[in-house]
Every structure is written in C-alpha cells, then in structure tokens.
Amino acid sequence: MSIFDEEKLKLVSGNSNELSILSYDVNSIQRYIFQSSNIKAIMGSSKMIDEFDKEIQNMKEFYVVTAVGGTGMIIASSDREVEVKEMIKDKFYKMVPGGEITISSVRFKRDELINGIKNEKNYKIPADIAGIKFENMDGKNSYSDIFKIISSEMQRQKSLNNPKTPLFEDVQRCELCGVMPASSIYHFADGDLHICSACELKIKKGNEKIREEGYAEELADISLSEMDKNWIGFIKVDINNLGNLYSKIKTSKEFEQKSGEIEDIIQSSINKVVNVFNLRNKYLVPIHGGDDLFMMLPASKVVDIFKTLSSSLSSLSEMGLSFSAGLGMSNVKMPIKFIFESAEALISSAKKCAYASDKNENFVAFKVISSNSIDPVTEDVLYEDEKTKNIYKLGFGMSLSQFFDDLAFVEKLRNQKLIPFLQKTYSCVKDRYEVAGLNVNYFFARSRMEKVIEDPIQYFNKFVLTETGSETDEKKVYESKIPYLLELSRLWG
Ligand SMILES: [Zn+2]
Structure with missing residues (x-):
C-alpha cells in the first residue's frame, strides 16, 4: 500500500x-x-x-x-x-x-x-x-x-530562526498585547484602551467565535452559583503516549484516520459536558487543537464536570492511549495567562506520574489557585524537630482512580458534615508523630468519624501521617494527606 x-x-x-x-x-x-x-x-x-x-x-x-x-x-x-x-x-x-x-x-x-x-x-x-x-x-x-x-x-x-521582537521607540504601545504600536482607541465596557491593529482583528474574530460556538461573552458569565462570582474553574487535558501511536503508523491515510478518531473523542466529550451541565454561554475553550484541550468552566461544578469529561475521554484507551489532566479553580482576578500556565504546571505534574507508570492509566493533578506568587505544585513542612518531619504536598500527580477514591472519601465526610473534623486533624499534624497520634485518637473517639471510616488507626495511617522515608538514619519523614483532602473539598465547592 x-x-x-x-x-x-x-x-x-x-x-x-x-x-x-x-x-x-x-x-x-x-x-x-x-x-x-x-x-x-x-x-x-x-x-x-x-x-x-x-x-x-x-x-x-x-x-x-x-x-x-x-x-x-x-x-x-x-x-x-x-x-x-x-x-x-x-x-x-x-x-x-x-x-x-x-x-x-x-x-x-x-x-x-x-x-x-x-x-x-x-x-x-x-x-x-x-x-x-x-x-x-x-x-x-x-x-x-x-x-x-x-x-x-x-x-x-x-x-x-531567532525571532526578533520588533522595537518601536517613542510610540504608544498597545494596551492589550503590550508589543505592537497602538493604532486606534477601542471602547470597552469598562473604559477606552489604545490598541494595535492586530488586537483589533483578534477582538473582532473573538466576537465571531464566541457567537458561533455558544461560548461565554465575559468571564463573569461563566457562573452557575454564588461561588462562581469569585472563582473560575479550569480543565486542561493532554494525551500521553501519542508519539508511541504515531511511530507505528504506516500510511498517511492511517495517520488521518487515527488523528480523526482522537479528535472525535475529544469533541464528543466536550459536547457531552456542555449538554449534561447546561454550559451554553457559560464556558470557554481557548485551546482545542488535535490532542490538546483547555477549558474554562464554572468553578462550582468543575469537579463534577471533570468526572463526566474524564469518563467520556476514557474511551481513548481503546486506541491504546491515556491522558493527563490539570484540574483546578482560580481566583477570577488572576490574568488568564497565569491560569493557563498553572494548568500547564499541573499537567506536567500529572505527566511525571504517567511517564513513571508502566500501566496505560490516566493521571490528574489539581490545585486551588488563590495567589499568583506561587508554583501550583508545592511541598511544605508542617512540623519538624531533630527526630521527625511532617510534610504535605499539593498539586502532585496521581492516578485517576486514586483521585476518585479520595473524592469518594471527601463525599462521605461531607454527607456526614464531618469536613470540620479534617480541620481539627489539621491542627494535630503540626506536632510530633506520637503526639499527633494521641490527639487524633482522642478527637476521633469523640466524633462521628466511625460513620465514615471504622478504625482510627486506619484513618491515621492512610490520611493523617504516612511514613514516606527518612532524611537521615535518625530522622523519619511523614506525609500528611489532610491539607490535600481539605484542598479537594474546597475545590469541590
Ligand atoms: Zn495589540
């Protein structure tokens, strides 16, 4: 052939x-x-x-x-x-x-x-x-x-090729892109701006696109509840082993067919969440090219939307493919570019797990972005002395099944109105391992936690402090999943 x-x-x-x-x-x-x-x-x-x-x-x-x-x-x-x-x-x-x-x-x-x-x-x-x-x-x-x-x-x-940034001296720069010289004044709802001819065309095309696709006119329209006034949700998806798939392709026809199949799965997944969650005029898809997807969505529903989206995208596995996702919500005041870059950082965090895994699994990393000064992927110390160190991690990648297990646990806590118990546990982990154990035990016995997890020792070992290694012979390191669970419950609206 x-x-x-x-x-x-x-x-x-x-x-x-x-x-x-x-x-x-x-x-x-x-x-x-x-x-x-x-x-x-x-x-x-x-x-x-x-x-x-x-x-x-x-x-x-x-x-x-x-x-x-x-x-x-x-x-x-x-x-x-x-x-x-x-x-x-x-x-x-x-x-x-x-x-x-x-x-x-x-x-x-x-x-x-x-x-x-x-x-x-x-x-x-x-x-x-x-x-x-x-x-x-x-x-x-x-x-x-x-x-x-x-x-x-x-x-x-x-x-x-070494693209040279054009240098314009003594001219007013465009107030939108900050690169090209401004050539006209554009009337926005919140005031006039001097903009360049390229940005003028971008806005004209953007208005067309928004109307054609049924996207939100403004970020403020991406809203389903009170919470969405201050927060915006985002999901970024990237396919994992595309290079692998393409390296086996024999004809251009086969290439066309495979990339068409991927495109169909992504498009039908978008259509599905738009229908299920009634997102018309309440979402945006700034990037949707072949295997790459970036969506901005109502923060109050972003976890539920992600559930539906990821289950629809799972059919990629029939092609031998898996995906990585960056999920989160951001303060609406953040520049969109920063939100996008945070989503990128989360994706690479998820991809690290994908590369380390020998299974064809899907991975995700999530974060609530409230300040623009920090990397969304963080590791921090809760307590440290000469013998022990308690740490926690946020924005790290995990398998999708791990994510949904933890989400199910948060759901149980929420149904029993036990999220405040997580906060109480949080204050306990800022202490030496043994002391934290005694305190968590004490509070556990006086709570309704047995409705969610029977055994306080299981709760402690799985979520409160888990030994992850040692820094020196004398110093053990424990990881706490409590800040992570609190972050997850926050993201879930
Ligand atoms: Zn411009």
Missing part, C-alpha cells in the same frame, strides 16, 4: 521525480494566544490560527496532507518549493498578524513517498535531534520514518 495517496502525488509531481514535503508550525502558539488577557482577543487569536489552517487546506493545486492546530504538511513538486513557502508565509502574516511561523522542507524521490525510505543515508540530518533515531528504516514503518525526517528538519529550522 502506498504511503501517500499515489493519485495525488502524480497530480502534484507532473514530470518531476523529486517532491518536497513542506511543513509549517506556528511558533509558541500558546504564548501568541495568551499574549493579551482580554478574553475576546484570546478567543480571536485561536480562531485566526484555525482560519489560517483552513486556508491552507484549500490550497487545492498542492497535496495538503494535514493542516490543523497551527501545524501542517504540504507536498509539492520541488521546483515549486520556494513558491509554496512564499504562499504560506503571505497567508500567515495576513491572517495571523503579530504571529510567527517556521516553514521547513525536505526533498524526497517520488518512489520513497510511495514505497518507503530504503536508505536513510540520503538524508543528511543529524540523528541526535530530540533523541530521534534513524535506525531500521526498512520501509516497514514507512510513514513514521518520513514523519521523523521532516520533524527533525523542522526542529533544526526552529533552532536557527
């Missing part, structure tokens, strides 16, 4: 035996999208990149293999390579003002795009880029071999 569509290859190659695969990638796409904190400008930037991809998909005189999420691959005869590069550049700078793009190209023999690469020595690309190995290119994983070659060339191009 031919790696790329043979008919299409014939059409673009004409008499030439040499073909170029051109690929493009929008530089720092997320930084571009979150350049300004204005929600419409954010949604507009995202839409502008989508529209650019669609414009590339319509370049019918060439063979467009893929163009989605700000990256794409186009095949043309090599004598038109320069022309195609110029076309992509022109379209990009016209449609995505203020953005940057990298375009790279690699030439192949037509036969290699049909039957696979037999001799990798033809490609003088350093083998050490990003750990990509050019071994065993026997045409068996033919599509992924070509994919590796063009992505290593893309990385080489990216390392060469």
Whole structure:
C-alpha cells in the first residue's frame, strides 16, 4: 500500500521525480494566544490560527496532507518549493498578524513517498535531534520514518530562526498585547484602551467565535452559583503516549484516520459536558487543537464536570492511549495567562506520574489557585524537630482512580458534615508523630468519624501521617494527606 495517496502525488509531481514535503508550525502558539488577557482577543487569536489552517487546506493545486492546530504538511513538486513557502508565509502574516511561523522542507524521490525510505543515508540530518533515531528504516514503518525526517528538519529550522521582537521607540504601545504600536482607541465596557491593529482583528474574530460556538461573552458569565462570582474553574487535558501511536503508523491515510478518531473523542466529550451541565454561554475553550484541550468552566461544578469529561475521554484507551489532566479553580482576578500556565504546571505534574507508570492509566493533578506568587505544585513542612518531619504536598500527580477514591472519601465526610473534623486533624499534624497520634485518637473517639471510616488507626495511617522515608538514619519523614483532602473539598465547592 502506498504511503501517500499515489493519485495525488502524480497530480502534484507532473514530470518531476523529486517532491518536497513542506511543513509549517506556528511558533509558541500558546504564548501568541495568551499574549493579551482580554478574553475576546484570546478567543480571536485561536480562531485566526484555525482560519489560517483552513486556508491552507484549500490550497487545492498542492497535496495538503494535514493542516490543523497551527501545524501542517504540504507536498509539492520541488521546483515549486520556494513558491509554496512564499504562499504560506503571505497567508500567515495576513491572517495571523503579530504571529510567527517556521516553514521547513525536505526533498524526497517520488518512489520513497510511495514505497518507503530504503536508505536513510540520503538524508543528511543529524540523528541526535530530540533523541530521534534513524535506525531500521526498512520501509516497514514507512510513514513514521518520513514523519521523523521532516520533524527533525523542522526542529533544526526552529533552532536557527531567532525571532526578533520588533522595537518601536517613542510610540504608544498597545494596551492589550503590550508589543505592537497602538493604532486606534477601542471602547470597552469598562473604559477606552489604545490598541494595535492586530488586537483589533483578534477582538473582532473573538466576537465571531464566541457567537458561533455558544461560548461565554465575559468571564463573569461563566457562573452557575454564588461561588462562581469569585472563582473560575479550569480543565486542561493532554494525551500521553501519542508519539508511541504515531511511530507505528504506516500510511498517511492511517495517520488521518487515527488523528480523526482522537479528535472525535475529544469533541464528543466536550459536547457531552456542555449538554449534561447546561454550559451554553457559560464556558470557554481557548485551546482545542488535535490532542490538546483547555477549558474554562464554572468553578462550582468543575469537579463534577471533570468526572463526566474524564469518563467520556476514557474511551481513548481503546486506541491504546491515556491522558493527563490539570484540574483546578482560580481566583477570577488572576490574568488568564497565569491560569493557563498553572494548568500547564499541573499537567506536567500529572505527566511525571504517567511517564513513571508502566500501566496505560490516566493521571490528574489539581490545585486551588488563590495567589499568583506561587508554583501550583508545592511541598511544605508542617512540623519538624531533630527526630521527625511532617510534610504535605499539593498539586502532585496521581492516578485517576486514586483521585476518585479520595473524592469518594471527601463525599462521605461531607454527607456526614464531618469536613470540620479534617480541620481539627489539621491542627494535630503540626506536632510530633506520637503526639499527633494521641490527639487524633482522642478527637476521633469523640466524633462521628466511625460513620465514615471504622478504625482510627486506619484513618491515621492512610490520611493523617504516612511514613514516606527518612532524611537521615535518625530522622523519619511523614506525609500528611489532610491539607490535600481539605484542598479537594474546597475545590469541590
Ligand atoms: Zn495589540
């Protein structure tokens, strides 16, 4: 079976035996999208990149293999390579003002795009880029071999290009992006701002996007209850072992099919939570590109929404895939860029667990973001003397099943109105292990905790203080899950 569509290859190659695969990638796409904190400008930037991809998909005189999420691959005869590069550049700078793009190209023999690469020595690309190995290119994983070659060339191009931030002296900067010179005054509900022409276009596109998709007009609209006046929920999802899946792909058709399946699962999961929780005009999806998803949601429902979303996303396992998620809520006063970066930090925390695990499991890390001065992933000391040290961790990754077990425990506590007992326990763990044990025992006997967990020793060992190791021979380290459970109950509204 031919790696790329043979008919299409014939059409673009004409008499030439040499073909170029051109690929493009929008530089720092997320930084571009979150350049300004204005929600419409954010949604507009995202839409502008989508529209650019669609414009590339319509370049019918060439063979467009893929163009989605700000990256794409186009095949043309090599004598038109320069022309195609110029076309992509022109379209990009016209449609995505203020953005940057990298375009790279690699030439192949037509036969290699049909039957696979037999001799990798033809490609003088350093083998050490990003750990990509050019071994065993026997045409068996033919599509992924070509994919590796063009992505290593893309990385080489990216390392060469050094985007210069334009320097404008003595001009008023745009008050939204802070980069380009302001060119007009825009009337916002809460006052006038001097903005640049790029941001003006972003806002126009953002308004269109919000109307088309039924998104919230303002952050304040992302609200279902009193709590949502001060808090905003967020969920970020990222697929774990995509590289693994793609490295086994043999044809471009198979690539298209697999990425289509992933896209369908993600889209139907979004649709599901929007319907179940009645989120129309009460949510935003600033990033939704292929395998990457970032949603902003009513904080009061974010845990319940996550339950539904993650159960729907679990069907990824049928494709041999799993996901990592960053979950949380943030004070509404935080800049959106900061909320996004916190979600990113939580995702990498969850991904650390995914990489360390040998099972194809889903992972999550969560946090309540109330101040913009700290990393969402923290470890802190509750008590320390020469013999013992009590610590706690927040924002660390865990398996989804662990998360739901702990959530079920918090639910039991809540149903029995026993959350205050957690707070009482919290004051006990700021003491030496043995003393904490005595105090927790004492309070346990005088509470209704046996309705939730029968045995005080089990409660103590599982949640209050668990030995996690020792710093020296003499000094033991105990971890407390109590601050974590309190954080979870806070997140759950
Ligand atoms: Zn601007």
